Amino acid sequence: xxxxxxxxxxxxxxxxxxxxxxxxxxxxxxxxxxxxxxxxxxxxxxxxxxxxxxxxxxxxxxxxxxxxxxxxxxxxxxxxxxxxxxxxxxxxxxxxxxxxxxxxxxxxxxxxxxxxxxxxxxxxxxxxxxxxxxxxxxxxxxxxxxxxxxxxxxxxxxxxxxxxxxxxxxxxxxxxxxxxxxxxxxxxxxxxxxxxxxxxxxxxxxxxxxxxxxxxxxxxxxxxxxxxxxxxxxxxxxxxxxxxxxxxxxxxxxxxxxxxxxxxxxxxxxxxxxxxxxxxxxxxxxxxxxxxxxxxxxxxxxxxxxxxxxxxxxxxxxxxxxxxxxxxxxxxxxxxxxxxxxxxxxxxxxxxxxxxxxxxxxxxxxxxxxxxxxxxxxxxxxxxxxxxxxxxxxxxxxxxxxxxxxxxxxxxxxxxxxxxxxxxxxxxxxxxxxxxxxxxxxxxxxxxxxxxxxxxxxxxxxxxxxxxxxxxxxxxxxxxxxxxxxxxxxxxxxxxxxxxxxxxxxxxxxxxxxxxxxxxxxxxxxxxxxxxxxxxxxxxxxxxxxxxxxxxxxxxxxxxxxxxxxxxxxxxxxxxxxxxxxxxxxxxxxxxxxxxxxxxxxxxxxxxxxxxxxxxxxxxxxxxxxxxxxxxxxxxxxxxxxxxxxxxxxxxx
Numbered sequence: 001x002x003x004x005x006x007x008x009x010x011x012x013x014x015x016x017x018x019x020x021x022x023x024x025x026x027x028x029x030x031x032x033x034x035x036x037x038x039x040x041x042x043x044x045x046x047x048x049x050x051x052x053x054x055x056x057x058x059x060x061x062x063x064x065x066x067x068x069x070x071x072x073x074x075x076x077x078x079x080x081x082x083x084x085x086x087x088x089x090x091x092x093x094x095x096x097x098x099x100x101x102x103x104x105x106x107x108x109x110x111x112x113x114x115x116x117x118x119x120x121x122x123x124x125x126x127x128x129x130x131x132x133x134x135x136x137x138x139x140x141x142x143x144x145x146x147x148x149x150x151x152x153x154x155x156x157x158x159x160x161x162x163x164x165x166x167x168x169x170x171x172x173x174x175x176x177x178x179x180x181x182x183x184x185x186x187x188x189x190x191x192x193x194x195x196x197x198x199x200x201x202x203x204x205x206x207x208x209x210x211x212x213x214x215x216x217x218x219x220x221x222x223x224x225x226x227x228x229x230x231x232x233x234x235x236x237x238x239x240x241x242x243x244x245x246x247x248x249x250x251x252x253x254x255x256x257x258x259x260x261x262x263x264x265x266x267x268x269x270x271x272x273x274x275x276x277x278x279x280x281x282x283x284x285x286x287x288x289x290x291x292x293x294x295x296x297x298x299x300x301x302x303x304x305x306x307x308x309x310x311x312x313x314x315x316x317x318x319x320x321x322x323x324x325x326x327x328x329x330x331x332x333x334x335x336x337x338x339x340x341x342x343x344x345x346x347x348x349x350x351x352x353x354x355x356x357x358x359x360x361x362x363x364x365x366x367x368x369x370x371x372x373x374x375x376x377x378x379x380x381x382x383x384x385x386x387x388x389x390x391x392x393x394x395x396x397x398x399x400x401x402x403x404x405x406x407x408x409x410x411x412x413x414x415x416x417x418x419x420x421x422x423x424x425x426x427x428x429x430x431x432x433x434x435x436x437x438x439x440x441x442x443x444x445x446x447x448x449x450x451x452x453x454x455x456x457x458x459x460x461x462x463x464x465x466x467x468x469x470x471x472x473x474x475x476x477x478x479x480x481x482x483x484x485x486x487x488x489x490x491x492x493x494x495x496x497x498x499x500x501x502x503x504x505x506x507x508x509x510x511x512x513x514x515x516x517x518x519x520x521x522x523x524x525x526x527x528x529x530x531x532x533x534x535x536x537x538x539x540x541x542x543x544x545x546x547x548x549x550x551x552x553x554x555x556x557x558x559x560x561x562x563x564x565x566x567x568x569x570x571x572x573x574x575x576x577x578x579x580x581x582x583x584x585x586x587x588x589x590x591x592x593x594x595x596x597x598x599x600x601x602x603x604x605x606x607x608x609x610x611x612x613x614x615x616x617x618x619x620x621x622x623x624x625x626x627x628x629x630x631x632x633x634x635x636x637x638x639x640x641x642x643x644x645x646x647x648x649x650x651x652x653x
Contacts, residue, residue: 019057038080040089046374052096063109066156074111094164106160112177126188167219219254226282229265272348395423397631398481399446404650427507431532484636495583514602522550526607
């Protein structure tokens with residue numbers, strides 16, 4: 001594996017600096033782990049100590065806002081760099097990065113259109129109303145404020161260098177301040193900072209000049225869009241994006257990090273609905289345009305082997321990776337060791353982004369330790385007394401518990417009723433229009449880790465009280481991870497046999513729906529099946545949802561995707577409706593206005609709320625000394641909670 005990744009792991013000169021490899025850890029927006037005043041917390045320090053040890057050649061610390069008023073502050077707990085009192089924690093982070101053998105870069109992030117979270121307003125080049133309701137109303141920045149903002153960035157850069165960082169980075173993507181000036185969507189000015197592309201880019205160029213003057217020969221990175229994806233709102237074309245890159249290069253920027261998208265863009269740029277490698281062409285275009293400027297890139301590029309090929313082909317110089325390292329901080333080590341089959345792959349669920357929109361700390365579906373690196377309860381420590389543990393249920397929660405317990409030194413056996421591991425996830429993953437490989441990789445990971453850790457997995461095994469009595473003496477601990485099932489008590493009893501089927505049975509292929517399908521439930525389970533049945537299998541499908549909107553249990557950053565698919569595929573969604581009857585060849589629904597409608601169907605799929613499978617737990621609680629439940633068998637939620645539950649239990653057994 002190492003030989004096939006020879007370009008990725010070769011040393012690389014970068015100005016006066018030398019990177020030990022061509023991997024750049026990219027600042028993944030912000031963590032929201034810090035104090036409201038911008039002070040870095042122990043929680044953040046714990047995270048960055050782990051990031052420092054990821055074996056990347058260049059490591060970028062998360063974006064700090066540069067102004068004391070907080071107009072640039074886009075997140076409740078964003079770090080600040082406008083005063084020397086913040087420096088001690090930055091010094092610790094820079095020290096850890098250097099101790100690990102990496103180049104330390106500090107990102108300076110003024111959120112512009114998305115800033116002013118504590119002020120009730122934001123600043124941007126022109127007063128362009130927000131298209132998303134949770135952002136603040138805009139105020140037009142004055143020329144005096146422009147000069148002041150540039151000076152604040154330069155001061156923050158000098159402060160970062162005093163803290164020990166080797167260089168700085170400013171970001172012009174996602175709709176932050178620099179992007180606001182560059183884009184004709186948000187820049188409607190008529191003075192020297194607006195109008196032509198040269199004028200719109202003037203702020204960027206003056207900012208580059210000021211920072212470079214402030215920090216001497218220390219490197220400066222600028223993150224620039226290769227595509228805004230803002231055509232609906234009149235944003236920049238791709239050609240204009242690349243002209244801006246040319247301008248940045250003319251002003252001596254030391255690296256361009258090519259990225260994609262705005263927060264208001266109607267298209268995704270990093271979710272699993274985008275195929276890995278989809279945006280590589282943008283990096284290749286940037287490299288062809290600017291052969292003498294180092295180009296970093298990593299949007300929707302989670303695979304080190306693909307990154308290595310891109311470097312070999314001259315598409316970019318540095319693989320910029322963030323979310324895959326949040327999912328698995330050992331990614332680089334595993335890639336070097338040829339153990340990619342043991343990597344926790346980023347599945348593009350965007351918990352890391354969605355939670356920020358709700359002013360919460362980010363988290364990761366695959367990595368329960370993210371944000372808890374400082375917490376002893378989240379450390380995998382050797383077991384004081386190794387135990388024999390049986391896990392009943394091989395879904396994500398049960399398997400995560402098994403893997404974590406085995407890593408501690410316990411002897412673990414997993415019993416699964418079905419023919420394979422994965423639980424309901426394995427079935428639903430096959431129907432995911434976004435990118436089924438991301439979700440099936442979760443199952444593959446657990447299968448590979450079971451083999452690596454000598455976890456015995458017994459499929460087609462039913463555990464009941466009778467079976468338990470015959471093996472009581474063999475195990476010290478039992479974990480019940482039997483998942484959940486659709487709660488049919490929420491629906492009227494069908495009057496036609498075979499018409500109503502369970503969503504899980506459709507997902508696993510046990511039931512093949514007829515041509516006309518009504519899906520009862522517009523959450524992620526129901527929508528996933530409805531979309532696949534229409535798109536892949538050509539069924540006539542409609543969705544019935546009791547809530548006013550569909551996708552109520554979907555993460556905010558992915559909710560729009562399901563809404564768009566339902567519209568694009570022409571799937572009728574009957575929202576705010578009650579199911580009155582199931583039978584006579586269809587479903588009768590009632591609307592809030594009192595009207596009723598009959599929906600003809602050959603198959604009706606129940607995808608309403610789920611209830612935990614707790615029966616086995618209660619049957620066993622008097623039969624074994626130490627009994628635990630985890631995942632959906634406790635409370636039905638989602639993949640993230642299932643994995644995190646399994647980890648926490650495995651870490652304390």
